Amino acid sequence: xxxxSWFVVRRLFQGLVVVLTVTAIxxxxxxxxxxxxxxxxxxxxxxxxxxxxxxxxxxxxPVYLQFIDFLRSLFALDFGESYxxxxxxxxxxxERLPATFxxxxxxxxxxxxxxxxxxxxxxxxxxxxxxxxxSALSLVGLSVPLFWLGLILIYVFxxxxxxxxxxxxxxxxxxxxxxxxxxxxxxxxxxxxxxxxLIDELNAPYVKxxxxxxxxxxxxxxxxxxxxxxxxxxxxxxxxxxRSLAGHTIIVxxxxxxxxxxxxAIQAIQREDLLLLQAIxxxxALMVVVINLALDxxxxxIDPRISV
Amino acid sequence: xxxxxxxxxxxMRQPAWWRDYAAVFGIAVVVLLILLAVFAPYIAPHDPVIxxxxxxxxxxxxxxGGSWTYVLGTDHLGRDILSRIIHGSRASLIAGVSVVAxxxxxxxxxxxxxxFVGGRVDTLMMRWVDVHIAFPGLLISLLIIAVLxxxxxxxxxxxxxxxxxxxxxxxxxxxxxxxxxxxxEAAEVIGxxxxxxxxxxxxxxxxxxxxxxxxxxFARIVLAEAALSFLGVGIQPPAMSWGLDVASGRNYLFxxxxxxxxxxxxxxxxxxxxxxxAGWLRVVVDPYEGEKxxxxxxxxxxx
Numbered sequence: 001x002x003x004x005s006w007f008v009v010r011r012l013f014q015g016l017v018v019v020l021t022v023t024a025i026x027x028x029x030x031x032x033x034x035x036x037x038x039x040x041x042x043x044x045x046x047x048x049x050x051x052x053x054x055x056x057x058x059x060x061x062p063v064y065l066q067f068i069d070f071l072r073s074l075f076a077l078d079f080g081e082s083y084x085x086x087x088x089x090x091x092x093x094x095e096r097l098p099a100t101f102x103x104x105x106x107x108x109x110x111x112x113x114x115x116x117x118x119x120x121x122x123x124x125x126x127x128x129x130x131x132x133x134x135s136a137l138s139l140v141g142l143s144v145p146l147f148w149l150g151l152i153l154i155y156v157f158x159x160x161x162x163x164x165x166x167x168x169x170x171x172x173x174x175x176x177x178x179x180x181x182x183x184x185x186x187x188x189x190x191x192x193x194x195x196x197x198l199i200d201e202l203n204a205p206y207v208k209x210x211x212x213x214x215x216x217x218x219x220x221x222x223x224x225x226x227x228x229x230x231x232x233x234x235x236x237x238x239x240x241x242x243r244s245l246a247g248h249t250i251i252v253x254x255x256x257x258x259x260x261x262x263x264x265a266i267q268a269i270q271r272e273d274l275l276l277l278q279a280i281x282x283x284x285a286l287m288v289v290v291i292n293l294a295l296d297x298x299x300x301x302i303d304p305r306i307s308v
Numbered sequence: 309x310x311x312x313x314x315x316x317x318x319x320m321r322q323p324a325w326w327r328d329y330a331a332v333f334g335i336a337v338v339v340l341l342i343l344l345a346v347f348a349p350y351i352a353p354h355d356p357v358i359x360x361x362x363x364x365x366x367x368x369x370x371x372x373g374g375s376w377t378y379v380l381g382t383d384h385l386g387r388d389i390l391s392r393i394i395h396g397s398r399a400s401l402i403a404g405v406s407v408v409a410x411x412x413x414x415x416x417x418x419x420x421x422x423x424f425v426g427g428r429v430d431t432l433m434m435r436w437v438d439v440h441i442a443f444p445g446l447l448i449s450l451l452i453i454a455v456l457x458x459x460x461x462x463x464x465x466x467x468x469x470x471x472x473x474x475x476x477x478x479x480x481x482x483x484x485x486x487x488x489x490x491x492x493e494a495a496e497v498i499g500x501x502x503x504x505x506x507x508x509x510x511x512x513x514x515x516x517x518x519x520x521x522x523x524x525x526f527a528r529i530v531l532a533e534a535a536l537s538f539l540g541v542g543i544q545p546p547a548m549s550w551g552l553d554v555a556s557g558r559n560y561l562f563x564x565x566x567x568x569x570x571x572x573x574x575x576x577x578x579x580x581x582x583x584x585x586a587g588w589l590r591v592v593v594d595p596y597e598g599e600k601x602x603x604x605x606x607x608x609x610x611x
Contacts, residue, residue, distance in 0.1 A: 021439045029451050143580040147538045148572035159562045247446035269454045281447045
């Protein structure tokens with residue numbers, strides 16, 4: 001096997017370890033810390049009903065058998081029935097995924113589109129207006145609660161200016177506010193990173209050489225500095241995407257009633273549907289692992305020096 | 309040399325005077341937060357819990373129909389918003405301090421062991437940290453909260469479980485580099501016991517960076533507690549939290565913006581202040597930063 005295949009194999013193995021660990025955490029939290037039977041049944045349930053549910057969930061088995069069983073059904077993508085909707089959990093997830101992908105896709109695209117030019121100009125002219133906008137945005141990303149940012153945007157654009165719908169799914173226009181809410185803090189963090197990695201690159205001797213040779217600015221940026229600043233920037237974008245998928249979308253989807261996976265997680269908690277929540281956690285973990293894996297492969301192509 | 313100083317001056321985001329104003333703002337915010345939280349019942353002008361339907365959705369004093377009796381207006385149940393903000397500071401402070409204390413001590417212990425023992429123990433522990441960090445916290449927090457009952461205690465547990473890894477990483481890296489220092493090596497060579505080496509020689513190196521990280525984490529926890537309470541899985545009414553107040557004002561956003569805006573502003577100002585404080589601490593408590601600052605000042609005077 002050549003080096004690249006080894007790289008892929010090792011990364012796959014590491015991803016598997018992450019998934020297994022998450023599964024173990026989910027298992028410990030749901031089965032050992034809490035009592036699923038107590039959560040899923042009403043308080044006045046009879047002992048016989050409890051016993052039936054316990055047996056149906058396999059809780060009368062020894063713990064290690066339960067865990068193996070748990071693993072087997074998860075890897076077969078069998079997440080059981082939703083307690084709330086009385087249909088397979090995998091169907092609910094499949095139904096909700098596109099909305100979340102739309103939101104994350106639009107939000108992250110917007111963040112990158114905002115951050116790259118802002119960060120570049122901020123790096124080239126430190127202290128000027130674009131630099132200040134970048135600093136202000138990054139402070140927003142650091143200090144403003146996401147849910148509050150969303151509500152303020154609703155107030156300004158839906159209640160006062162009346163140019164955008166306040167919430168709900170539907171047309172492209174409905175996506176604007178949620179995507180902007182998701183994008184703004186990420187854009188701030190990204191722009192700050194682009195700025196600092198570009199400043200590092202712009203001070204490097206090879207850029208001075210390029211300037212001395214008389215290369216045009218676009219060529220220096222495009223061919224030299226961007227490529228070198230790509231690895232940290234991509235790492236950050238990947239980080240932002242996984243954070244959005246597994247955290248920020250929950251908040252943004254709740255604020256805007258956007259029917260994605262995050263809203264489903266909150267609804268599952270409200271309806272005490274533990275199996276659905278567990279299924280969502282597992283699916284999101286899987287996506288995070290796949291994204292990280294894909295990023296690792298991209299790095300390998302950008303910078304062949306990177307090893308496992 | 310001059311070029312290096314210049315480039316590091318460019319890297320610094322703000323000039324020194326701005327940094328100090330930000331620090332004053334940060335310290336003021338933190339002191340205010342602590343005072344409000346400790347003396348809430350004495351400072352708050354009204355009872356924060358008892359509803360009064362007659363007084364529903366009164367605007368703040370600077371708007372038409374506002375009065376000095378309810379400076380920041382009232383919410384949808386006629387409760388004084390200022391009083392609720394004052395009382396809500398308690399949840400933020402308690403959550404922030406307890407999570408930082410629990411996650412901080414656990415992370416520090418893991419980091420000390422990992423860095424000091426090394427070898428296979430180190431590899432295993434750091435793998436654990438890597439895996440845990442790779443997996444996003446909010447979902448696991450939701451799972452833990454769904455299993456236990458939502459309350460301030462549950463929030464603290466859930467956030468601590470997801471918050472210790474940064475401390476472990478920081479402490480481990482400092483221990484590793486501190487062990488390379490000549491005086492620590494000398495202490496080990498002359499036969500200091502590990503406990504003495506750790507507590508007497510390595511721990512003082514940890515104090516400054518740990519303090520800065522703890523303050524930064526405090527800001528993050530305040531935000532996380534607010535988010536969980538907003539989602540309805542954090543603090544439960546009648547207990548008070550800023551995130552909870554933002555959530556309950558949501559339905560009145562279109563005709564009473566202040567119910568949502570003001571508690572949210574309280575969160576933002578608190579987090580901003582704490583972040584400024586952390587930025588200032590990083591400079592003040594780090595002797596190397598202090599030297600750099602001095603050198604920069606000298607270079608600026610000469611250039």
